Amino acid sequence: MSNYAPAFLIRPATERDSDFLLEHDRHITPTVWARVIDEGRALVLEEEQELRGWLRWSLFWDEIPFLNMLFLLEGHRGRTLGSKLLDEWESSMSAAGHTQVLTSTAADERAQRLYRRRDYLDSGVLLLPGEVAELLLAKSLTPGSP
Template identity: 55%
Template sequence: MNEIVIERAADEDAAEILVLQRCCWVSEAISNNSMDIPPLHEDLPTVRAWVQESTVWTARRGGRLVGAVRGTADGTAWQIGRLMVAPDLAGNGLGRRLLQHVEQNAPEHTTSFELFTGSKSVRNIRLYTRAGYSQLPPDPSHIPGVVYLSKPNAINSERTAILTSVVNIRVAAQTDLPFLRKHDSHIAAEELASVIQRGRILVAEDSGKPIGWLRWGLFWDEIPFMNMLTVLSSNRGQGIGRALVTDWEKRMSRAGHSQVLTSTLADESAQNFYRAMGYSDAGVLLLPGESSEIFLRRDLEPAPDLTDPHITRE
């Protein structure tokens, strides 16, 4: 496969991508016993539009288009789609090569890779599983007959470790109240002051300037529940949210807690961020006239026993 060249797609590639897409998704329709598959019904203007709006790569051999893949940023998630390989080259490793290429070229702030495929597309599911993807639990927002998969971005995790060493995370003080009142409109001012007093807000600061915060309470008066995680828009995509959550989890573990909870609306991309950090779906709250609220939980690693003589204290 060394003679295959992978490069960014241009507008003029759209017509060839459309033809290749229809060829590739016929087998998907047969496997899943359904013709109700969007790639089979897209027209040229639609394909040209997502070539322009997303990040698309083509694979060519001797000038012939033999593969393509698309990446689209959704918050901190990198949505991978339209991974296609010419039928006569299937099974030769080109799909895996394209998948690796789109992952390696994700934006720097990416915390997770996400994709989906037909529930009966055995070859696709096997490819993604071998590449480290895990199937997400069923969710009311999922399309019936479709499998959703995700995996964390290991490179971004390394960046976050570096970031944690330069961004200071501390417990909020009453002097932070003006900043928090200005930016956190989801809580009354009196309650906000009370939460600060109880030590249940963490603030991330850069050079002494607040740039994000995490606020929590106790679910059932027992389990730490993250109510709010926010990073100022000018500082997003730098791993600050991940650093705040990681710091909070360590504090909760040291306080003797074995698990933590949080929630997010089903139509928000924050759920992808939490799943990439190891949270799993724990239930759904349905309220009239509102999107489903997804509850997520994570088991915590036990804090080290500082009375153990084999542990080195810093």
């Protein structure tokens, strides 16, 4: 067994990533994706010079970073790449002076386990008619705070 581990790079998304992002993330329009990229609110993860996933965020109440989407392509999940993206994002949010971050996940999604392992705490539930409950999760970026 080889000790070779493919190198990965996490970087801000750029316009050259647009085709990939639009192909795989159909939750927002091309116009919104262009704005997200222009505002520096998306990270991409490259491995072996291929895009494997992304993370994008917005600002809740215009001030609290809110993770809108963390996504890895099939075949690249379960390898800690999502945690690497979260590490980078949380670190950059802390460096920008933010003391907490938020995200949400459907109550029936596996992703909530990842967030809970990383000290995200339940902070609310959004109930929309005909939809699965959306769990709101918060994490303090201040050491020693709940």
